[in-house]
Amino acid sequence: MNYFDVSAVQADFPILGRQIRGNNRLVYLDSGATSQKPNSVLDAERDFYTQHNAAAHRGAHQLAEEATELFESARERVAAFIGSKVDEVVFTKSATESINLVAYSFGNAEQGSRFHIEAGDRIVVSEMEHHANLIPWQELARRTGAELVWLSVSDDGRLDLTNAESIINSKTKVVALTHQSNVLGTINPVNEISKFARRVGAFFVLDACQSVPHYAVNVKELDVDFIAFSGHKMLGPTGVGVLWGRQELLDEMPPFLTGGSMIETVTMQSATYLPAPKRFEAGVPNMAQAVGLGAAIDYLNRIGLEKIHQHEVQLTKACLERLSQIPQLKIVGPSDMELRGGVVSFTLDGVHPHDLGQALDQYGIAVRTGHHCAWPLMKRFKVVATTRASFYLYNDLADVDALVSGVERARDYFLGR
Amino acid sequence: MNYFDVSAVQADFPILGRQIRGNNRLVYLDSGATSQKPNSVLDAERDFYTQHNAAAHRGAHQLAEEATELFESARERVAAFIGSKVDEVVFTKSATESINLVAYSFGNAEQGSRFHIEAGDRIVVSEMEHHANLIPWQELARRTGAELVWLSVSDDGRLDLTNAESIINSKTKVVALTHQSNVLGTINPVNEISKFARRVGAFFVLDACQSVPHYAVNVKELDVDFIAFSGHKMLGPTGVGVLWGRQELLDEMPPFLTGGSMIETVTMQSATYLPAPKRFEAGVPNMAQAVGLGAAIDYLNRIGLEKIHQHEVQLTKACLERLSQIPQLKIVGPSDMELRGGVVSFTLDGVHPHDLGQALDQYGIAVRTGHHCAWPLMKRFKVVATTRASFYLYNDLADVDALVSGVERARDYFLGR
Amino acid sequence: MELDSLYQEVILEHYKRPQNKGLLPNQTVQVHHVNTSCGDEITLNLKLTNGVISEISWDGVGCSISQASTSVVSELLKGKSSDAALSVIETFQAMLQSKGSDRGDESILEDGVAFAGVAKFPARVKCALLGWMATKDAISQSLALTGNNAKKEQK
Amino acid sequence: MELDSLYQEVILEHYKRPQNKGLLPNQTVQVHHVNTSCGDEITLNLKLTNGVISEISWDGVGCSISQASTSVVSELLKGKSSDAALSVIETFQAMLQSKGSDRGDESILEDGVAFAGVAKFPARVKCALLGWMATKDAISQSLALTGNNAKKEQK
Numbered sequence A, B: 001m002n003y004f005d006v007s008a009v010q011a012d013f014p015i016l017g018r019q020i021r022g023n024n025r026l027v028y029l030d031s032g033a034t035s036q037k038p039n040s041v042l043d044a045e046r047d048f049y050t051q052h053n054a055a056a057h058r059g060a061h062q063l064a065e066e067a068t069e070l071f072e073s074a075r076e077r078v079a080a081f082i083g084s085k086v087d088e089v090v091f092t093k094s095a096t097e098s099i100n101l102v103a104y105s106f107g108n109a110e111q112g113s114r115f116h117i118e119a120g121d122r123i124v125v126s127e128m129e130h131h132a133n134l135i136p137w138q139e140l141a142r143r144t145g146a147e148l149v150w151l152s153v154s155d156d157g158r159l160d161l162t163n164a165e166s167i168i169n170s171k172t173k174v175v176a177l178t179h180q181s182n183v184l185g186t187i188n189p190v191n192e193i194s195k196f197a198r199r200v201g202a203f204f205v206l207d208a209c210q211s212v213p214h215y216a217v218n219v220k221e222l223d224v225d226f227i228a229f230s231g232h233k234m235l236g237p238t239g240v241g242v243l244w245g246r247q248e249l250l251d252e253m254p255p256f257l258t259g260g261s262m263i264e265t266v267t268m269q270s271a272t273y274l275p276a277p278k279r280f281e282a283g284v285p286n287m288a289q290a291v292g293l294g295a296a297i298d299y300l301n302r303i304g305l306e307k308i309h310q311h312e313v314q315l316t317k318a319c320l321e322r323l324s325q326i327p328q329l330k331i332v333g334p335s336d337m338e339l340r341g342g343v344v345s346f347t348l349d350g351v352h353p354h355d356l357g358q359a360l361d362q363y364g365i366a367v368r369t370g371h372h373c374a375w376p377l378m379k380r381f382k383v384v385a386t387t388r389a390s391f392y393l394y395n396d397l398a399d400v401d402a403l404v405s406g407v408e409r410a411r412d413y414f415l416g417r
Numbered sequence C, D: 001m002e003l004d005s006l007y008q009e010v011i012l013e014h015y016k017r018p019q020n021k022g023l024l025p026n027q028t029v030q031v032h033h034v035n036t037s038c039g040d041e042i043t044l045n046l047k048l049t050n051g052v053i054s055e056i057s058w059d060g061v062g063c064s065i066s067q068a069s070t071s072v073v074s075e076l077l078k079g080k081s082s083d084a085a086l087s088v089i090e091t092f093q094a095m096l097q098s099k100g101s102d103r104g105d106e107s108i109l110e111d112g113v114a115f116a117g118v119a120k121f122p123a124r125v126k127c128a129l130l131g132w133m134a135t136k137d138a139i140s141q142s143l144a145l146t147g148n149n150a151k152k153e154q155k
């Protein structure tokens, strides 16, 4: 069933016309790492540079006015996309920066501030975190003396919440969790878990890298304080990310990066800072990238996130069903579609993921192999690495077919001899 | 005299064909804030997205290989441009991030590390710093209890070095200085000042935002430890900056942003980190922007930095001469071309810079007005703001003419009534 | 010529001969506002007597737009009740934020309508609002203060 | 078919029947190397006797390239002097970093030339080098150690 015209979508992505390793059609199944970009995004960036480029918020001439307007209108688009207030959207360079921003800002908070963290406090993460939502908290814990604890993952790739209440205890200042695992595809029951955080007054940071690009995420419906995501995984340019935070928190938090355009007044000795979002956007911003992200959001809205999600569910379901018929293959992650996104990780007995990925690449199929920046999760499942296919709106059932027969061919290549 | 074919250069910058406020030709004299971009830079970015886009360093498939190769070849170009080793070039989002990186990394260093800073230590800056090279040090001083002191500026816009030896004393851990003032145009005698830093074993951080784009900067000839600059001021895309640091320092410094792609091994409790530059490049990098910066460097090399510099000297000299004939006008900064770059700041008696800038904009001339993110320097010169014209390779003497007659027209408009 | 549509005669007049410039003593409150994008600063004294603005005086440095606009607001609101003044400020603010669609009601804003053209120059809107926002802030603070005093007297 | 040019018969042979896999005791040093981009790990024991590599044994998990390559290096360098071994490693490394232009000298590298094709796949070069770099590290450490011992004995 077609939720939208997939071939028309494919035509918007020039890279899909590339030939791989000889004359194989590109089957791009690595959108979980980074997505491809439609022409409209590239056009928006180019239009910015060739018609309006100037330093936003730093000049009164016409180009500076236009650049400011375009940059701020991108912010409005992001805000509308996630259902937030405009001033709650901070542009960063990536989700990684967004999460570091929160961790460093908390670390900068003086004693007495509600963001201050010290020895005796607790930071809670999970065993399925991407390194980007794990190491910044390890480092914050190291710097402050706080304790880092975590929710573990069950064999079926779900968060184990049986002891959540004792893990997220009254000492807990921060709970940092991924919305959807980039390895397992698991979607976490955010509001259920945030109840534990609310009960003890902890801040809740959600890594929304793998959710915002794929289905509607509305911060009014999520009971969290911060969400972080990257533009490049949602059809946008590289070099732009977003931090959303509740206004009253952002306005009170200490700054992270400091420099131009985030100050109120400056003397040689000290400075006072503008309210959010400017407080967190020091320097000439990544204007063209923000504008490109705005165009990416326009593109996603034109298709409709609900349809994109259903399309991906359809592909993922087919993929899971067909892959599980390969006897040597094991899915790492939930095997059904309940609370699950378009990411499928697996191992193949006797064939190392690197070798499998290499063979698939030879057939034109781009998948990700390795630890997926989630090393602790690999150890949890006692694997060195997995092979991961991830879907997006430009994939179709022919891509699933290509993957499945590619895996079979590779298996025969390595195990058949 | 023409050092290169300026009109051929202009033809490479589509935005210079824009009409401003009606049908005025765009006279862009705000390259000190951000430069315009030639077609070749925009083409390089687009080519990356439409032919090679994938997550660099995170996949083994063909696109990922190509993306990695392009990203790393951009690094090689930057390294060659500043005469450094390849692994000494760290890609950041901006000079602002580059400087914050150093300040935070030092702040993260444990007691016993040679980067550790504590109460009793001293950080030295100057009165002519851009906020980006001032506030990160104020904040580091605040967090560590170190003392922030500064070199002052003399009436003719030069650093006052008479008491440099007592200011850069044995307690000094860091000297952070701008190579060229973005307001005054003054080029600081870096190696002379770094001698004071070397004598006491302090690290020397150079803000090279206004130098690297305009004349040859070679880190082998500069006696400094770190330099920071932004891509967008040197024909490159927004959203990319560079930190150069001596290899033995970068390899030993603690990380700043943490997350994926900068780790060696990770457990739930702790992580070990890769050597530089990867250690400082957490997350999927700003690949297309780095590639665009590489193309910008190719463009600059094609013209030749020496010629670009001479061209700018010629324009600046003409501009200074002509402007100083306007009786109501005062140059803020050195009035001769000795150790001076292509930035000219001035005030006009009785006409506020905002009003002057507005009038110039009406004639199609884009200048910057305000405090130029150097508020303390404004106070030093007892002005609220200045008007600043800044030149680059695509400007010509007609632009200088336009500026001078624009200033006269504006003066008559506001003072003549 | 568009420059004239921004710099109306009235604005240049007020710029050259600013009203109520020079701080008067005996204010109810003093506020200090800064335009962070350019560094312009203003100090404004406001005196509230029985809910009526009896005096506004100010000093500061800034461009013609911010100086003239502060001059206008200081003339316009003197003698008005705090409520009436706040409503006038709101009208002015709406005009400035209309991007040029709202030309302003002269019966309410008087000389203030001269700033309608500023709305088309987003970077200058803050200049035109500087004195008005300072006044608004001063009124709120005065009300809080006199309200507090009133409460104290009740105790 | 290009896949065969990467996965030469020799490689798949070594992968299926790795030589010297399983750690032997009494090593001079033990090293542990990790391929940080994929998580593959290797532990390698090396015994240096009078400047000659008398034993190499290893264990670990990894792809066919890294497993086969470690198997090859462990066979090839056993019995060689540390100097000769380091020079062989250098030859192998040069081949791998040649992007495919250097097909390798079979008289030096023996089975090792089977990895010439890997040089065309930059993401796999690290796999092929994992065991070799571990061996190089182990030789250096052994030399340092025995050098130290020698010095100690001199004292």
Ligand SMILES: Cc1ncc(COP(=O)(O)O)c(C=O)c1O
Pocket: A260, A282, A283, A284, A285, B032, B033, B094, B095, B096, B097, B130, B132, B133, B178, B180, B181, B182, B207, B209, B210, B230, B232, B241, B373
């Ligand atoms: C001297 C100087 N330092 C630092 C910066 C900051 O650069 P960016 O805003 O690109 O981070 C600038 C430009 O704004 C500058 O002119």
Ligand SMILES: Cc1ncc(COP(=O)(O)O)c(C=O)c1O
Pocket: A032, A033, A094, A095, A096, A097, A130, A132, A133, A178, A180, A181, A182, A207, A209, A210, A230, A241, A373, B260, B282, B283, B284, B285
């Ligand atoms: C779940 C998750 N979190 C965080 C990140 C980090 O995003 P980025 O590398 O764009 O900063 C990623 C992607 O790499 C991810 O999948």
